[in-house]
Amino acid sequence: MKLDAGGLPVEWIEWQQAVSLYFTDKIAWEAGTEKIRLRGGRSRETGVRSELAIDSIIAVRDRSHRFARNLVPALTRRELFHRDGGLCLYCGTRLTFGHMQIEHVVPRSKGGPHCWQNVVSTCEACNRFKDDRTPEQAGMNLLALPYEPNLAEWLMLANRRILADQQAFLERLAPKRDRMSA
Known part of the structure; x- marks a missing residue:
């Protein structure tokens, strides 16, 4: 998951994009507890296999403000x-x-x-x-009240394969809601 330097979620990114951010020195800080270990080829000179551990939550030093604080996610x-x-x-x-x-x-x-x-x-x-x-x-009752998800909730909805540390990070940003209708 990509964050801006201030810690606000920006978007889900693929591991290839994360590797590019690491190699272009755009990582400001990491917040995840889970590492994704990538193994490359072996060095022709040393025979040592290359390895990179990328964090599951990374903040970047670029202008990643794709989402404003009060952005309403698209209703799809x-x-x-x-x-x-x-x-x-x-x-x-x-x-x-x-x-x-x-x-x-x-x-x-x-x-x-x-x-x-x-x-x-x-x-x-x-x-x-x-x-x-x-x-x-x-004469019908709603089982839960409809609500507008914030960015953290939208990111949780948008990804079916969230790691535990990513889920915990986003849940801290999501408001506590009582959706039960009266």
Whole structure:
């Protein structure tokens, strides 16, 4: 995971990009507890095999301010699916990505915006039953409140293979939320 020099997350990077940052001396500091060990070829002169240990969390000395502090992550179907844990937020049915539908809590026809706080994952049956009504009008309750993820939450949603130290680092930056609806 790449951070800016101030410790704010920037993006997920591949190990090849991390190696390039190490060799161009752009690493400001490291924060991970896990090392990724890379082995190269053997030196023709010494016969010693090259090795590089890169950290799982690196801060860089460049202008990596891709994300501002208050940036709203793009609302995409994939991120919504991950935010809602692959569940229909009306009935609790476990959904596959292909069967998930995006449902506007306050319908767009009634002035509801297309934003994080007004969309939830839903199954086809609940989406059809709710139709063009609010949950109250349809007699339906949300299992959790929709919310706008911050950058740390978005990075957790965007990567399925997060190392334990990366997860712990991002969780410290994510707000504590009580998503249960009243």
